[in-house]
Each structure stands twice: as C-alpha cells, then as structure tokens.
Amino acid sequence: MVERKPRLEGKVAIVAGAGSQGQIMGNGKATAILMAREGASVLLVDAVEDRAAETLDAIAAEGGTASVFAGDVTNAADCQAMVEQAVASYGRLDILHNNVGIGGAGTVLEVTEEVWDRVMAVNVKSMMLTSKCAIPHMVAGGGGAITNVSSISAVRPRGLTAYSVSKGGVIALTQAMAIDHAKDLVRVNCIMPGPVYTSMVAVNMTEERRDARRRASPLQVEGTAWDIGWAGVYLASDEARWVTGVILPVDGGVTIASPSR
Helix, strand or coil: CCCCCCCCCCCEEEEECCCCCCCCCCHHHHHHHHHHHCCCEEEEEECCHHHHHHHHHHHHHCCCEEEEEECCCCCHHHHHHHHHHHHHHHCCCCEEEECCCCCCCECCCCCCHHHHHHHHHHHHHHHHHHHHHHHHHHHHCCCEEEEEECCHHHCCCCCEHHHHHHHHHHHHHHHHHHHHCHHHCEEEEEEEECCCECHHHHCCCCHHHHHHHHHCCCCCCCCEHHHHHHHHHHHHCHHHCCCCCCEEEECCCHHHCCCCC
C-alpha cells in the first residue's frame, strides 16, 4: 500500500466559525479538526471563545496544531487582527475557510430591517472582510485557497428570505473573487450544504423532523458536519489546484430531486 502524506501538510489555515454550540458537531468544528488531522496549523476563530477552545481541545488531543482567536468577523479590525495572529503564530497563511453564518426567517413582509441588516452583515459582509485581510498574505506566499460556506437555500428558497438572499450573495461573492484573484493564484470556491444535522439545526429539531430531512435526500442518508468538513479539506488541498469559482453542493442529491420528494 502506498502511504500518502497529509493533504494539508505545511499549510496554515484560518477557520472562521470553528466552534459548535452544544454537543452536536458543527460544520466549522468538523472542518477545523479534519484540517488539523491533514497536517495544517489552524487558527480557530469564533465569537464565543469557549466554543473555539473546545475545538482546540479536540485537536490537541489528537496531536494537532491549533490556537484560538476570539473575534467578531463583521468587524474589520478584528479580521485584520485575526490574520495577523495567524501569520505571527505560523509564519504564513494558505487557507481561509469562511463558515460563519446565522439564520433569518420570514418573508420580506415579515422580516425587520434590523434582522435583515444583521443577516447580511454576518453571512456576507464577514466573508468580504476576512478575505480582504487574508488575500494580501496569501499573495505574498505565492497563492492560497478560500472556501465560503453557502447553503442550498440560495437555490431552493423555503421561507427564510433574508437567509436565502444572503447565501445567494455568498455564491456571487465567491465567483467574483475567483475571477478577481485568479491572477494571484488565490482560488475561491463555495460549498452549498444541504440538510445536514449540525449543532446549528439540532437545537429545535424533533426526531420526526430529523428523519424527514434524511428522507428528503435521494440517498436517504443523513448528512453530517463531517461531510462538509471533507469537502473543505479537498477544496483547500493541492488536489484542487485547478478548481476555482466552483459552487459545490454537498446535499445527498437534494438539489437535483423533484419537489415531490
């Protein structure tokens, strides 16, 4: 058997939204753990320091390399400080994984202006700010990889108008950045998770609803945060060196299923 080296060996990654609420694994936490397993040094960013610290403990228990940054990615100064800490700690920056996001229910008739602005700031503006601060360091190092996490709600709206619009914005931002920074060898891609069972949705999830979400997939298999994390590892790795501007559904086939399913 050919023994492979870790897929992210020698690389430095920032995972924004690296913590999980509660005991259920979140997308950012799973991604950070997998990146560390694959050899990356990972800066774990979260607005709640204790959540990032739990991810740090999980990585440290496996012998990985990581550290914590507590900050608000809707704030430009925090984003700059985040990037500077990664570079100061590990010497370079190769990977930015933008996982931060919040929900936003209701139609345009129901949503308040305050909620609308907050959803757009957290879900879209944050990714612009983190990228603005990260890209110069990636360029200085010869290139890099940015992955933005959207949602299939961007293409299959379901009564969460502010959320759906923000996640559509993430897709547009990804493709614009992929064109803008291709000359710098900075690849920019997007993951569209489907109805995965994560810490974000588990809070108000009944077992009946959870099973219905599983059955919504043609595969009839429940997706987990690890599925999103492995997609993040691939897009950040050199295996994806010729992949940029891609919107990758990780959804068990939900987006290609008919509405009757």
